[in-house]
Amino acid sequence: MIALEGLGKTYRSPLRRRAVAALDGVTLAVPDGEVLGIAGPNGAGKSTLISLLLGFLDPTAGRATIDGQAPRAWVRRRGAGYLPELIALPGRWRAADALARAAVLSRVPPGDRARRVAACIERLGLEEHAGKQVRQLSKGTLQRLGLAQALLADHALVILDEPTHGLDPLWTQRFRDVVREERRPGRVIVVASHNLDELERVADRVAILHRGRLERVAAPGTGPTGGWYRLRLAAPHPALAAAFPGAEPVGGTGAEVRIHGEPAALSAGLRALLEAGAVVEAWYPERSRLEAAFREAVGEQ
Amino acid sequence: MTGYPAAYLAWQARDVARGPGLVAAIVAGVFALLVWRLPEAAMAAGGGVLLTGYLQQVGWPLVLVATGEIVRTDRSEGYYRFYFSRPVQPALFYLVRFLLGFALVLAAVAVAVLAIWARGGGLDLEPRLLGQLSLTYLLLGGTVFLVSTATTAGPRDWLVALLVHVFQNTIAELLSNGVDLWPALRWLHAILPPMHRLGAGLDGADALHAGLYGAGLVAAALLLLDRRPLGGGARD
Numbered sequence: 002m003i004a005l006e007g008l009g010k011t012y013r014s015p016l017r018r019r020a021v022a023a024l025d026g027v028t029l030a031v032p033d034g035e036v037l038g039i040a041g042p043n044g045a046g047k048s049t050l051i052s053l054l055l056g057f058l059d060p061t062a063g064r065a066t067i068d069g070q071a072p073r074a075w076v077r078r079r080g081a082g083y084l085p086e087l088i089a090l091p092g093r094w095r096a097a098d099a100l101a102r103a104a105v106l107s108r109v110p111p112g113d114r115a116r117r118v119a120a121c122i123e124r125l126g127l128e129e130h131a132g133k134q135v136r137q138l139s140k141g142t143l144q145r146l147g148l149a150q151a152l153l154a155d156h157a158l159v160i161l162d163e164p165t166h167g168l169d170p171l172w173t174q175r176f177r178d179v180v181r182e183e184r185r186p187g188r189v190i191v192v193a194s195h196n197l198d199e200l201e202r203v204a205d206r207v208a209i210l211h212r213g214r215l216e217r218v219a220a221p222g223t224g225p226t227g228g229w230y231r232l233r234l235a236a237p238h239p240a241l242a243a244a245f246p247g248a249e250p251v252g253g254t255g256a257e258v259r260i261h262g263e264p265a266a267l268s269a270g271l272r273a274l275l276e277a278g279a280v281v282e283a284w285y286p287e288r289s290r291l292e293a294a295f296r297e298a299v300g301e302q
Numbered sequence: 303m304t305g306y307p308a309a310y311l312a313w314q315a316r317d318v319a320r321g322p323g324l325v326a327a328i329v330a331g332v333f334a335l336l337v338w339r340l341p342e343a344a345m346a347a348g349g350g351v352l353l354t355g356y357l358q359q360v361g362w363p364l365v366l367v368a369t370g371e372i373v374r375t376d377r378s379e380g381y382y383r384f385y386f387s388r389p390v391q392p393a394l395f396y397l398v399r400f401l402l403g404f405a406l407v408l409a410a411v412a413v414a415v416l417a418i419w420a421r422g423g424g425l426d427l428e429p430r431l432l433g434q435l436s437l438t439y440l441l442l443g444g445t446v447f448l449v450s451t452a453t454t455a456g457p458r459d460w461l462v463a464l465l466v467h468v469f470q471n472t473i474a475e476l477l478s479n480g481v482d483l484w485p486a487l488r489w490l491h492a493i494l495p496p497m498h499r500l501g502a503g504l505d506g507a508d509a510l511h512a513g514l515y516g517a518g519l520v521a522a523a524l525l526l527l528d529r530r531p532l533g534g535g536a537r538d
Binding site: 150 | 317
């Protein structure tokens with residue numbers, strides 16, 4: 002559905018004396034039905050990439066297409082569900098009116114508008130805020146309103162930029178369910194986030210940008226973890242040092258260590274420890290696989 | 303009415319009414335109050351004189367109010383992301399907004415006409431006055447529209463149009479008094495919107511010049527909206 006070929010964007014000052022390459026040579030194909038995550042440090046080019054996908058900016062190199070068309074033409078014809086990083090709506094609009102406007106502009110059939118607006122209000126927990134003006138909403142509520150307007154119409158392209166920014170932990174969890182519910186064949190969902198844990202849970206693949214370049218496309222759940230693991234025992238055990246000679250103590254209890262090693266050696270150590278009668282409370286990679294890929298991609302171990 | 307612009311027209315009209323409409327309502331309301339309190343002797347001069355005076359004094363400021371920040375606020379505040387991530391043509395969206403601004407100016411005139419009529423001044427709205435107002439909207443409003451579309455920084459669009467308006471009328475006044483001006487000023491006077499031609503002595507040639515110039519400004523703004531991306535930067 003989305004094809005990026007050598008996509009680049011360089012911002013130039015009005016007199017063209019200064020140039021900043023925000024995006025450089027990004028090539029990527031995103032098929033129908035995929036949830037694509039976009040990760041990267043601040044200034045990596047995530048928001049520029051999103052603006053290019055929506056046709057709000059023109060590339061200075063390469064090209065982007067959606068179903069073979071330039072993004073601006075495609076979006077003006079079909080529209081996209083879009084949550085910007087900082088949702089901006091006129092302060093005097095009422096929350097329910099903002100959704101009603103979104104329904105009209107998104108060409109939701111007249112007979113279906115009221116039902117869709119009501120469903121979105123309920124789904125995003127906005128019932129008690131529907132009559133409030135946008136300027137009266139808290140950050141988290143405004144973010145939920147932003148999500149509601151993005152998901153109101155059944156667009157084939159949904160782009161969510163930092164969707165859990167300002168949400169409380171309950172709504173952050175709920176957001177994951179929402180993405181799962183929104184996933185369907187024929188639709189692409191793009192989620193840009195600093196929260197790698199969130200991307201690991203919702204995305205099929207994660208494009209990692211760094212200084213405008215696409216450094217890696219990682220599939221969560223695959224790839225190396227970086228080789229560091231945490232082991233926590235129910236109580237300190239004398240066999241621990243022998244099972245994992247290089248283990249580094251954590252927390253001073255004597256029951257928790259961090260261990261570096263290859264899976265085969267670690268399995269052998271763990272087996273020896275269990276045979277010696279130790280009770281293992283927890284064993285987990287110190288970094289998620291996506292986090293390891295991210296650190297490697299941005300050159301930080 | 304499944305989509306834009308028809309189905310959204312009521313929302314846009316509401317935005318105009320609650321924004322520039324408030325200023326227009328105050329201006330028209332103050333005029334109506336003044337007319338209501340005028341002595342009978344002043345009314346004897348005729349409603350047409352009152353209306354001409356009203357349009358000369360508040361016509362062009364109303365145009366600035368009705369068209370000011372027409373595109374720029376949406377871009378600088380980021381509202382355009384809400385509108386134009388949907389299947390909406392920016393050129394059509396802002397053309398409708400521009401026309402609603404004209405409807406607002408006409409509504410302010412209608413209030414003035416009704417106020418004069420209520421005092422027994424008659425409903426004598428000359429077509430010439432209406433034509434002059436329409437040309438002012440097209441030329442002055444068109445200038446605001448184009449500046450609003452083309453710029454995201456610098457002075458406000460209505461202020462730029464106001465400065466052009468003042469400049470053109472001042473230079474025209476100086477030239478008519480035989481003042482010898484720098485060639486650069488004469489050149490600027492010749493290429494800038496001919497707002498000085500919309501005065502009392504407006505003739506057919508003036509109307510044609512102003513009308514074509516104004517239509518060109520509006521067309522240029524629409525072309526920019528259609529061809530140029532709306533974002534200035536990743537988060538703009």
